[in-house]
Amino acid sequence: MITVVKIGGHVLDAPHRLQAFLNAFAELVGPKILVHGGGKMATAIGARLGIESKYVAGRRITDEATLELVTMVYAGLLNKRLTASLQSLGCNALGITGADGNSIRATRRAVAEIDFGYVGDVHERGIHVSFLRDLLQRGMVPVIAPLTHDGQGGLLNTNADSITKVVAAALAQVMPTRIIYCFEKAGVLLDPKQDTTVMPHIHASGFRELMAAGAIADGMIPKLNNAFAALDAGVRTVVIGQAEALSQLVAGTKGTQIL
């Protein structure tokens, strides 16, 4: 079973939580991949560089300066820190973007109402499965930064939850694969303010009902959409939960299992 673990932004900004997560990740048995998000560091370093974070309709626009910024912060600072830390824990990490080894080729998002700039959309057919599988077979642990490439020499800013979904879906065609989405909350919560209201399971029908009732937090909706799409694409199990509880999420004793 291949385990694809996504680690979200807020945990990347909290050194102690991140260390607890990395310890648990390093101990995880079997072939595994870590996909990381961006965190607030890009915004903070961007502010020091005079690069303004631009949003249209609540969504970040990646202009040329922003692409440079996220390439520095995601593929440089974050990815290499995670890689060096995992190496010190005996985990043979290899930090990559989608350009490295042509691992993830994406399509630049077409300009419709909004021009998102250098943003890539990913699809299973853009995943270089044999490259990732070879790394896993040799005991290596790919650590994927949320950047892909267009095959024309350009890098593209790409959502880490989406990368997690398509990488797992592509690998699921050749080996049983599961996804663990890790973030700061204990799972999918019935009351977003109360960590004790974590739902142990959620079905697609239950998700639609809760969404209709407005009971699902905004940030959780794309995550759950990705989770259900991954299951549809052949991923065995998807669990959402707290980063530090990674081993219990894998064991099925904590977090929310998506069914």
Add this chain to the structure above:
Amino acid sequence: MITVVKIGGHVLDAPHRLQAFLNAFAELVGPKILVHGGGKMATAIGARLGIESKYVAGRRITDEATLELVTMVYAGLLNKRLTASLQSLGCNALGITGADGNSIRATRRAVAEIDFGYVGDVHERGIHVSFLRDLLQRGMVPVIAPLTHDGQGGLLNTNADSITKVVAAALAQVMPTRIIYCFEKAGVLLDPKQDTTVMPHIHASGFRELMAAGAIADGMIPKLNNAFAALDAGVRTVVIGQAEALSQLVAGTKGTQIL
């Protein structure tokens, strides 16, 4: 024959020269590795971030802020741009630092008269030869940023010429290996101001004589010391010359061959 190519700072700052170099590099037949330096971009971005470049006795000090800066610029911006560009030229580049795949483990330089900060010294025994050889055997092209790790979770700023030398020396133990040091000059010049005075060959004895006569440019001395050390360590040939002339340097019709 494995070809280890070093591309120096000034060429990285000149887009047209860099493109000509990358075209030639992509066309190079056989297993190959690219090691890149830093260029002026780190200083320029550092200035925008308010990170001052500090020098003691003419040598750069890597404090914590500088280490963050070079990790962003070398491992992020430069390394991923080179990787994405090479991918667009049909060259299956994989951008790495020494932390990735534990490829280069270094020792933090001991504090003697000067504390250089987070600077790594490399030795052949720190090179993960089987990892690099496996990549080469599968047709991949490692693109190495000038950063290594200490195995304790720390990254270290490391001279790219030295990385080139030790990587080539380590690989030379398992396969014939050559080094091409590429920079902005046509080779080792008798008169550093005249590109027409390139020496087709230089021997260790001739180097010592020229150095005693003060005829070798300052920046060239460590490069030539690395070149002679590489030959002593079993590297077959070392050539120094202009980046855009890479194919002629490989063919032996341009540049300076080190004997």
